[in-house]
Amino acid sequence: MRHSVSLNLKKCRGCTTCIKSCPTEAIRVRSGKATILPNRCIDCGTCVQVCPHQAVQSVRSDFYMLKRFQYNIAVPDPALYAQFHHLDDINIVLNGLLSIGFDDVYESAAAAELLADCLDHRTGDGTLKPELSPACPAVIRLICIRFPDLLGHIAPVITPLELAAILARRRASEATGLSPDEIGVFTIVPCTSQLTAAAAPEGLKRQVVDGAFAIRDVYLALLDPMRQLDMDNLKPMAAGAAGVSWAFAGGEALSRRDKNYIAVDGINNVIRILEEIEDGRMPEADFIELRACTQGCLGGCLTVENPFTAKMRLKGLMANLSPVRPRTADREEVSDILDYTKKPEFLPTFQLDSNRRRAMEKMRAIQKLEEQLPGLRCGSCGAPSCRAFAEDVVMGRASEDDCIFKVRERMQHMAGRTDADEYLPAPFRRHQDDACGGLPPLLDDR
Amino acid sequence: MDDCITLTYQVEGGDLSHAGEASSGVKQALRKLGLDPSVIRRVSVCMYEGEINMVIHANGGTARVDVGLDDVTITLTDTGPGIPDIDKAMQAGFTTAADSVRDLGFGAGMGLPNMKKYSDEMTVESTVGVGTTVTMVVRIE
Numbered sequence: 001m002r003h004s005v006s007l008n009l010k011k012c013r014g015c016t017t018c019i020k021s022c023p024t025e026a027i028r029v030r031s032g033k034a035t036i037l038p039n040r041c042i043d044c045g046t047c048v049q050v051c052p053h054q055a056v057q058s059v060r061s062d063f064y065m066l067k068r069f070q071y072n073i074a075v076p077d078p079a080l081y082a083q084f085h086h087l088d089d090i091n092i093v094l095n096g097l098l099s100i101g102f103d104d105v106y107e108s109a110a111a112a113e114l115l116a117d118c119l120d121h122r123t124g125d126g127t128l129k130p131e132l133s134p135a136c137p138a139v140i141r142l143i144c145i146r147f148p149d150l151l152g153h154i155a156p157v158i159t160p161l162e163l164a165a166i167l168a169r170r171r172a173s174e175a176t177g178l179s180p181d182e183i184g185v186f187t188i189v190p191c192t193s194q195l196t197a198a199a200a201p202e203g204l205k206r207q208v209v210d211g212a213f214a215i216r217d218v219y220l221a222l223l224d225p226m227r228q229l230d231m232d233n234l235k236p237m238a239a240g241a242a243g244v245s246w247a248f249a250g251g252e253a254l255s256r257r258d259k260n261y262i263a264v265d266g267i268n269n270v271i272r273i274l275e276e277i278e279d280g281r282m283p284e285a286d287f288i289e290l291r292a293c294t295q296g297c298l299g300g301c302l303t304v305e306n307p308f309t310a311k312m313r314l315k316g317l318m319a320n321l322s323p324v325r326p327r328t329a330d331r332e333e334v335s336d337i338l339d340y341t342k343k344p345e346f347l348p349t350f351q352l353d354s355n356r357r358r359a360m361e362k363m364r365a366i367q368k369l370e371e372q373l374p375g376l377r378c379g380s381c382g383a384p385s386c387r388a389f390a391e392d393v394v395m396g397r398a399s400e401d402d403c404i405f406k407v408r409e410r411m412q413h414m415a416g417r418t419d420a421d422e423y424l425p426a427p428f429r430r431h432q433d434d435a436c437g438g439l440p441p442l443l444d445d446r
Numbered sequence: 447m448d449d450c451i452t453l454t455y456q457v458e459g460g461d462l463s464h465a466g467e468a469s470s471g472v473k474q475a476l477r478k479l480g481l482d483p484s485v486i487r488r489v490s491v492c493m494y495e496g497e498i499n500m501v502i503h504a505n506g507g508t509a510r511v512d513v514g515l516d517d518v519t520i521t522l523t524d525t526g527p528g529i530p531d532i533d534k535a536m537q538a539g540f541t542t543a544a545d546s547v548r549d550l551g552f553g554a555g556m557g558l559p560n561m562k563k564y565s566d567e568m569t570v571e572s573t574v575g576v577g578t579t580v581t582m583v584v585r586i587e
Contacts, residue, residue, distance in 0.1 A: 146477070148483040149483035149484060149486065149487040275466065275469075275470055275473075276466070278473065278486075278487055278490050279466060279469050279490050279491060279493075279494035280490070280491035280494060280495070280560065280564075281466075281494065346483060348477075348480060350474070350477045350478050351477070351478060351479070351480040352478045352479065352480070353480070354480065356479060356480055356481075356515060357449070357515065359478065359479045359480050360449065360450075360451050360479060360513070360515070363451050363475065363478060363479060364451060367451075391478075
């Protein structure tokens, strides 16, 4: 699995903040530094947002890459437009992109409108109800590792950014006569999951973009050039309001035909709703929009503005747009592209062993060890919970001695039954009202 | 049984907001054991429906899940009011749930029929005034 989330070990202080917020329990602290279990990371960017030391970084393209191509196209996510203060026309941003090195712009918002139109008119492709949104790569990865039985509810797996990139390259190749590989197509994205998708798309057979930039980097590069534009001679390029609305939670659902929909944002809310669908608690909804970030893509970890202010701004910008831009590609062309998508595969990353008998032995060992642990989720061992720690020990990723309570048990033994409370930091000492110590069964003498 | 993993959960009565937690825990365990996703889904539907039944009708109870090499056995035990007519309770749409529960979208009379549909074997033993034990088997292959 490819990732765009990486750790800066110089900045990481091993504070354990990230391990507890990771929705897939993919981070451990080892020797004072966080490490990522690559098979579990879905690149949702939660750790990027919570790290108090800015030690979690994203791997993204550099602007010098534009020099490699004859002709460069920017594919901006509509969340970009919401970052600017006092902006009243999206065309200013799009023309600004033309002045920082891009030869053309193809909006993700325009592709979003085509995608919604095409999905609404597809019939009989076997997608199960409720249909799940294909637009958030972090959610798709989550489903691949944790909810494989729901993969049949998403089809096809393509994001508006990816569709925009494919169409942009075709249009530019036709218009300029250049071969497709002489054309550079770069997405401008709000989050780490879209950075990863640019390099390794979940539902496409091959990469369709040449690189991806973070909104916050492009924002800085655009500030001055946007001020210097000739405002009376802007090239009109903006998509319709429906496509732009995909940047915030609920926008995609609104632009679809199904009126019985729910829009879910925030990775923990997404997990909850997927659990419900798995349990057979099918909400009455025909369509479910899912976004890993709070407030949707506006809440992405690579944006500048807080998602709430950004949403207000985007709504203001949408008021000046036509509801949907006139179609630039016909439905059949888009439908052919959708037919080309592949089904993402189940990644059994949580499986303890490929042999079930051995997996069961390991689980018994985990259960046994977990019973002896305090259940405090203190994080001192570097794992997010005692259960995760027990699993790490059994799987050979940690030693039992990494648990401060296990060490205490040994100290107590060595010190000859004296009270071991003095070895422990205050929060972990025994409560005076608690006759049994309020501490784990591991303390009974054996 | 040596070749068996046992998971047990206490299900609190009257607390619909936590219903589904036992099912969630079982799913995580089964994923770790590498069971087929479709088997996990069937077990989760059986567990969830059973959990809801115990919450609504029986003031809670115990859910025990035994995972063997060939099958998953779910045993739900409660000390609730018991089911006077099991055949009737098995009919789709038959319900004794209070209106207050039905207003929340539960108690549609599909609990036991769904559990039967998603399991390979199901037995219901019930004594009025004593309690109910529902046993479901989902085969792995």
